[in-house]
Amino acid sequence: MLVLAVDTATPAVTAGLVRVDDRGEPGTAGIETLAVRVTDNPRAHAEVLTPQILDCLSSTGHTPADLDAVVVGVGPGPFTGLRVGMATAAAFGDALGVPVHGVCSLDAIAADIRGADGAGDLLVVTDARRREVYWARYSGGARIEGPGVCRPADLKAEPSQRIAGSRPHVGLFELPAHPVATPSPAGLVAVAAADLLAGVEPEPLVPLYLRRPDAVETADRKKK
Template sequence: MLVLAVDTATPAVTAGVVRLEGDEPRTLSTRVTVNARAHAEVLTPHILECLAEAGHTPPDLDAVVVGCGPGPFTGLRVGMATAAAFGDALGIPVYGVCSLDAIAVEAALGRDLLVVTDARRREVYWARYSRGARVSGPSVDKPADVNPLPSNAVAGSPAHVDLFDLQVEPVETPSPAGLVRVARQALVDGAEPEPLVPLYLRRPDAVEIANRTK
């Protein structure tokens, strides 16, 4: 099964082509650009470059997996809209997964883990995991208000992991293989995808003038 995986929930614009064979996804190609303002400009070129490098064209794809956040409104919308457009054009299923889960699945190692990513406004998106399963979150809070216990390791945003007195796992953003691992069972089963729902966790900064409080 050939899967396109994309994520724009963090400052990293990530795309990759992954071959799912049995339980283990194999990354054929990947592109990552760390630029919180470049999601719309580089995502589609990244996807086409990944397909070309892997020796495939869009019609070869069997499914799409996309990170649904939590993440900032604009960047997250770009990734999800692009994933939905590819799925619609090709007539293939699009599976949404929690972007924090995709970080955790590569960093958890069977331990209690905290995952944090940048939510701006001096806040973090976070979730806690135990033995690979999410047990709290996703939520958005100031780092000082996040109780890391019983976690003994932390992964995610390099600018925020050091705010917690935990061992740091070097997994900073969702990878294509991590995204596919989270969706693996649904992909293997050929399950009907749930509707794509972005995990904004708060309202966007931009508000239409008519809806502003006077």
């Protein structure tokens, strides 16, 4: 199964092609990354995402018609960047007639770490702007708390034993840090792999903003 994975929930604009195969064991999947393109620029989501997707396809000798599914990070993330990835994923899915699965972007970061060195108590944080962080806690590979948004000072490190995510914000917590800062295509697909292989019909895409967007329509401002 050939899967397109995209994420724009962080300053990194991420696109990749991932092959997923059933290993024949319950709850397991073989995940192979075929191509990855990442641009670290929070202002370039709309400009670079589609070219990155097309570059991933061409570099591996594929066309959009070869795709079997799309996986997209639904946040939490800032309104403007997040909607670019979700709208692009939905457009590809609609045009090709393939399912589009939304996954929590923090879960994808945790999945990368789980795949690298096993389970454990993990805290994942990403930049929420406004001097805040998006966060979620994991234990044994499963999310046990969050996602949420708050000031770093209001988020306790305990009971987590390690941390991953946005490098400037990871450094605010006294925990051993993993180098995984943003969702990877393989991590995104890993979160959805069981549903992909089982042919589960995806739920409608719902963005995890966790708060009102920064941009407010003029009419809304006048009501305040």
